[in-house]
Amino acid sequence: MAGFHTDCIEKPLSRGFRQLGWLIGRYPWWFLVIPILVSAGLGAGFYFLPQREAYDIEEQFTPIGGPAKKERDFIKTHFPVNDTGQFSATRLYTEGSFVSLIAVSLFDNVLTANTFRELLKLDEKVRSLNVSTSDLGKEENLTFSQLCAEIQGLQCLDSNPLLSAVQSNPDKIETIYVTYPMFQNTFLGTYLGGVMLGPEEIVQKARAVRLVYYLREDSGQDKAKSLLWINHFINSIPNEISTLNLTNIEVSYFTSVSRQTEFEDATKSVIPLYSITYFVTITFSIMSCTRMDSVRNKVWVASFGVISAGLAVLCSFGLLLFCGVTFVVTVSNAPFLILGVGVDDMFIMISSWQQTQVKKSVEERMADTYAEAAVSITITTLTDVLAFYIGIMTTFGSVQSFCIYTGTALVFCFIYNLTCFGAFLALNGRREESNRHWLVCKKVEKHADSERSAFYKACCVGGAYDQTTGKEVEHLATGFFHKYYGPFLTNIWVKIMVVMLYGGYLASGIYGCLQVQEGIDLSNLASDDSYVSSFYDKEEKYFSEYGPRVMVAITKEVPYWNSDVRNKIERCMESFENNSYVNKAFSESWLRVYVTVAERFNLDLNNQNYFIGNVSRLFVIFPEFQQDMQLELDVIKASRFFIQTVNVTTAVDEKNMLIQLRDIAKDCDIPLLVYHPAFIYFDQYTVIIQNTIQNVLVAAAAMFVISILLIPNPLCALWVTFAIASIIVGVTGFMSYWQVNLDSISMINLVICIGFSVDFSAHISYAYVSNKKPKANDRIIDALHSLGYPILQGGLSTILGVVALSASASYIFRTFFKIIFLVIAFGMLHGLVFLPVFLTLFGNCGKKPKVDKSDHELCTGTIKNPHSLDFSGDHQGQNDNSSHYKFQNRYRSDPDCP
Structure with missing residues (x-):
């Protein structure tokens, strides 16, 4: 298999991107201005955002077409509710319209006269709440007694059977025998909690009492009025409770709309984190691309790379909002993710640019950059986008919307990286070509006198490059991967340690997979301080x-x-x-x-x-x-x-x-x-594993197909697929150690896991198989030399892109951070540690070096007319007769020489 290459797509694709790079280098302004204008136009789609927003918990976090929804339709049709005269809470096909309070004793027993005295005050306070409304121009005060659900005798349903039993006499609670769970033909299981029973099921102690107040919602007018009263209850009850000066009980409250309203509030709380994220990412990008060379500095390029990703989000989201695609809470995570992916691709392109010959024209350097980087970026983009679009097959609305928005945004991010960012890179190349300062665009000296200060040399001198290779002077981190990390990782004893480390990682991941819990806890949809x-x-x-x-x-x-x-x-x-x-x-x-x-x-x-x-x-x-x-x-x-x-x-x-x-x-x-109404949410347990496995298997198969088509060796495509499976196992397993359940939120992140796991492994694999050196260790060292630092930059930038979410008070956004962190951490671990070692041990799948006549002449120094070669780029100002000697020594010392 090692001798069979599938580069029939990769080669023409590389040639096509080479032509595109040359075109962008020739006409950069067109490729810069047009995407910006398109963004401005499509960005107008955000005008429709309020109309497209959807915060319905049931719609987003329960399976579409779940069995319980059909069962509810049957119950609703055949057993309609009557909340005026014949109300029964157990016979509701929904949760109903209600407010509820739980009073917990501050001592050891809630069944005392002092406690019930306070409970009666609390009950009275709730019933006395009223809210003003204007109905058909008529002012009206709505009280609970006007809106309550009624039982026989047209009276309000009791908030708690025990309050009815004491009949406004709190001392009576200490004289009656309270049996549990049945008390006077009433089921107390939902009204009395923390119970300690004595003989004959008589309650000796209880820690908590629940009060429930049901309101009418049969007619549309009743439902609207009840909702108005409930919202007034939410806003006023904390102050009302504080005025009672309760000393025996601690009170918590909840309503039928609380879960929904708190979910919406928790979602909107993440908006301020966007500005923090973009600031952190831009800062990191600038720092990682900064050089002590006033010409080669890539500060503006790094900054614009982040802006380009932002324009892609603006453009894609605006387009989908124009098209009427629902915008759900999970989509709020997407910009953080897109930012990380866009910056990752930017680092790859910058790295490829730095590997080109400095003395070539901008058009040629752009062509070389695109021929090298664009194929690798295309592989990762295709796999990411396909992974997300496959995620649309799931039965959860929140996952579908997230995958549509994120997949589309990644397509635009890819296009903007190749056009808008590429154009800016070309313009920056023109500045470098004329040796102008990165900040003031004034021409500077290439060399400074030795007596000049280091500060002057750093700020006012630039344009240097490696005279041997003709490329930019490599970054210190790039040199570290080449000189130290690569040789260290290819040491046989280090390889043994890595294999043992991987065994421990895999065992921990598999064990964790067996411990992972299913389903989303509805309490997690509210913020922590709610x-x-x-x-x-x-x-x-x-x-x-x-x-x-x-x-x-x-x-x-x-x-x-x-x-x-x-x-x-x-x-x-x-x-x-x-x-x-x-x-x-x-x-x-x-x-x-x-x-x-x-x-x-x-x-x-x-x-x-x-x-x-x-x-x-x-x-x-x-x-x-x-x-x-x-x-x-x-x-x-x-x-x-x-x-x-x-x-x-x-x-x-x-x-x-x-x-x-x-x-x-x-x-x-x-x-x-x-x-039961709760079955609507329980349905997620019956499909979550099936949906997750289906998405993972289909996406992994698609990733393999793309890899085998675009990475010119099938064996290495298998290694990419292996990396996907390995990372998924690790992320899923370590989810359980971090108390993250397998639910619709984490399912999204496992889809992301598929795409991101390809990103890191595909970059390394593609660089490895594209290398012409005969030894596997040499090829992997070169791959780490060219891509180790960009992968590290991309991984760190993605983590920084989502790290602000760790400070969110919402479970949804914290979970997103946790799993993205695991995905990126394990992705970098595979891309920089595990996969390089396994490729050298088991995957000798590089391109065999091709020795043609010209290469042989170059390496042996037997070229017939060495004076015809142009060495002006390597030996400026030197025009002697020793070209043959210089040429022969240069190529004989070249490690790539066949």
Whole structure:
């Protein structure tokens, strides 16, 4: 395989880029001005940004077309909610419209008279909140009693059964027996937390009490008013709580809109970080490209490279906003990433420019630069863009939007690097060609007298180059990779150490992959200092014993009056109740109650007319059951029951519970579905691994195809693919060590991982296989010499591009930083350590040196007419008869000489 080369695409591509480089060097102003004008035009698309922004959590972070959404549509259609007179929180197909407070005792027990005295004050304070509104020109004060969800008797639903039991007498709480989890036919599992039980399930102590206030939302007008009152509650409740001077309880609060509003606020908090990021990146780029030569200094080139990346973001985002593509929160991460990628490509181009012959014209230097750098940049851009566009296949809206925006931005970044930045590089080359100062553009001396100060030489002298190679004097860091790092890494004992280090890395990564958790915790969508975080912490600590109360719905018409059908339904219910995540003591079934009532009153349930005719009696005794049956004429179209889940405390429990309940429903003889509003979010567990593996495998396969087409050796293309797999394993494994779950946010970053892992490995592999030296060690030293420093620059610039996100108070942006850091760190580790060693050990896949007649004459000094050669660029002002001698010694000492 080492002798088989796939350079049929690479060679013509290189020739094409050579011509483009020459053209840009000849007409730089056209290639500079036109992209800037295009950016100005397309940038106007940001006018539509407010219309394109989407912050809906369900839309972004739950699977598109997830099963729970279809189940919700069924429940909504067949079991509509009535929140005026027949409200039941457990029968909602959404979370409902509510505000909730958790009061935690500052001592060891919340069931005391002093504590309940404060709870009653808190309850009264919430109910007395009112907000003014103007409806049809009429001023109106909205209070909770006007908006509350109502139960029988048209009264507001109690905020907590225990507050109702004490009847405004807090001392009574110490005299009544509070049983748990059932208290006076009411389930207390969601209202009382941190419970310690005594004999006969009597509560001895409890640490927390939850108060819940449901509001109406059936009609559009009620929903709008309830939302207005809830927003007023959010804004005023902190001050209202402080006025109560509570000494026995600590209060946290939450509302049905809190998760969404806090998510939006956390997203917008990242905007100030853009300016910090661009400042840091520009500063780093300038510092890494600064030289103590007033002509060869690349300060303006480095600065414009960052600006060019910014123009690419402006142009691509504006275009997509013009086209109506939704802008979601995850896209806010993209500019940080694009900046790092753009600067990385800039460093590669600058490095290639510095390797060209100084005495050549700008057009020729640009042609040589593009022939060398553009193919490498094309490989990495194609792989990055393809990785992101493959990510569009996922079922998460947040991932789709991010991949569309980022993939398109990378295309524009590539175009702008080759045109806009390339044009600026050519203009800077013209300045260098005329030996002008980098700051004032005034011609300076090439050499200074020895008595001149070092400061004068650094600031007022420039234009020097290596007289031997005819290239710019290499950067100290570039020399370090060539003289020290490359020979060190190719030492046999160092190679052994690297192989052992890689073994430890791979073992740690694989172990971590087995420990990674799935799914996004909704509490992470709010900022760390949000009131939502405090509420979630207390809810998890004190109210996690009982999970969702799940609906079990019969989805088709069945003859309930048939005893065999009823037996099948009962067997299905028993299957649910025998599950480890279900407590059968708290199941609720209208059919079971109906059978019990029928037996008591000797009703015949085996006759359709009697069965349907006597249902009204059941509704008189148990009016809530009327919402559990869709009865049309003499047919029951659908009905539902309820089961109570327990011990659902982790994401793994949520996933297993959902899968097991759905499997039980599928295996039943009766057509069933299971549903709870939380299942909308639990659905992510069922697809996240499948989506991630699918994206990774497809993208990795595509990366291999691109690599094998553009890197002129199939064996090295395999090594690039190996690097992709290795980095993905490492990033995924170390995610678990850094407490990052596998969710839609980290899935985005694994897609990024595929593209970035190609970046580092492709640069080194391409330089390695393009080298003509016969020894593998020599080829890898040359590859590190030319690309070691640019790769280091690119990696550091990308990390600096996202490091500001580490200071964000939002989980989304911190997670983005963590995984990008892992991707870049492991990418550089592979590109600069692992892959160079493995290529020398197992991948002897370089180009075989081609010895033609002219090369042989050059190296042996037997050229017939050495005086015809032009050495003016290497020996300025010297025109003697020793050309043959100088020529022969120069080429014999050339390490590239075949």
